[in-house]
Amino acid sequence: MARAVLHVDFDYFFAQCEELRNPEIKNRPVVVCVFSGRTEDSGVVSTANYVARKYGVKSGIPIRTAKSRLADAKDALFLPLDVEYYKAVSEKAMAAIRENADVFERVGIDECFADVSERTGGDFDSAEGISRRIKDEVRRAAQISCSVGVAPNKMLAKIASDFDKPDGLTVVRPEDAGRFVSALDVDKIPGVGPKTRDRLAELGVRTAGDLAAFDIYRLVGEFGRKNATYMQNAAKGIDDEPVQESEGERKQIMRIVTLKHDAAAASEMYGELEGICRSVQESVSKKNLAFKSVGVILILNNLETVTRSRTLKAHTSDLDVLHSTTKAILDDAMADGMKVRRLGVRVSDFQDSTGQETLFDFMPR
Structure with missing residues (x-):
């Protein structure tokens, strides 16, 4: 099964948050700054909206330089960071993305990875559909736009998310990965900075295709074995780094199976549901967790995803409780005309079950 990895990047995030708070400024150059406090103009630009970027204002330049470039834009705004507000907006957006991921990895206040391999079965049409839903749900939940890259690995997904900003969606299918990466300038590869780019240029290496074909022994001599191996693998579109749950993130255990035949009624899936529940419960027990x-996750024959969930009165790891609850959810979720291709079960909101008893332990069986 091919991996299907999404990289979601919130567009010009801090400046977009300021536009959200005050929609009247949306068509003005907006520059969010880290003021040092020494003088009125000391500090650096954190984020600029796309109106300001047309004047050459970008992240990392001195505030003084940004003001010089915007000298003719009398309505330009230079605003201080409001991190607590940005965090609140980010949480709303991240929650919408997390609900659509098999594995969710937050890598910053404005970007994350989502592995959707299980729920899509490695199908990139389905992954594209999930990406469109994420974009819609982020806009609905947080009122911001985001750009999404879909690819067989994290590195390519991150590159792809930057391809069509703002509010973009770029899909790199496994069969197109080599062709996609080979035409890129080498500094599009994550980790290749200006100094490395310039040294590679001196060696005649300007594109990822050039880098992929370059003598590995010369690369090792120039950059060391670890860096040389990473760069050449990246230039070939190779990246095996997994999407990993970030420390402190809400975790989940999930199993999804493809049905032998599309199901039009809940009863047609009871057999598969029992097996999925048993697999999920075994994973929960091995980790000494209670959920x-x-x-329940339903992936329809048109690749639409339907999810329904319930919160129990107490934590448990009991198979009977899991099975009866998912069966009730499935019965309620099925609608007339719905045809289900893949069925899944997800549990979350965990606590350590070692040595603990729950209300379910005292209920008659």
Whole structure:
């Protein structure tokens, strides 16, 4: 099964948050700054909206330089960071993305990875559909736009998310990965900075294709074995780094199976549901966990995803509770005309179950 990895990047995030708070400034150059406090103009630009970027204002330049470039834009705004407000907006958006991921990895206040391999079965049409839904749900939940890259690995997904900003969606299918990366300038590869780019140029290496074909022994001599191996693998579109749950993120255990035949009624899936529940419960028990949130995932024959969940009264790891709850959810979720291709069960909201008893332990069986 091919991996299907999404990189989601919130567009010009801090400046977009300021536009959200005050829509009247949206068509003005907006520059969010880290003021040092020494003088009125000391500090650096954190983020600029696309109106300001047309004047050459970008992240990392001195505020004084930004003001010089915007000298003719009398309505330009230079605003201080409001991190707590940005965090609140980010949480709303991240929650919408997390609900659509098998594995979710936050890598900053304005970007994250989502592995959707299980729920898509490695199907990139389905992954594209999930990406469009994420964009819609982020806009609905947080009122901001984001750009999404879809690819067989994290590196390519991150590159792809920057291809069509703002509010873009770029899909790099496994069969197109080599062709996609080979035409890129070498500094599009994450980790290749200006100094490395310039040294590679001196060696005649300007594109990822050039780098992929370059003598590995010369690369090792120039950059060391670790860096040389990473760069050449990246230039070939190779990246095996997994999407990993970030420390402190809400975790989930999920299983999804493809049905032998599309199902039009809940009863047609009871057999598969029992097996999925058993697999999920075994994983929960091995980790000495108890769950409180139970969800059912239905992927339809048109690749639409339907999710329904319930919160239990107490944490449990009991198979019977899991099975009866998911069966009730499935019965309620099925609608007339719905045809289900893939069925999944998800549990979350965990606590350590070692040595603990829950209300379910005292209920008659």
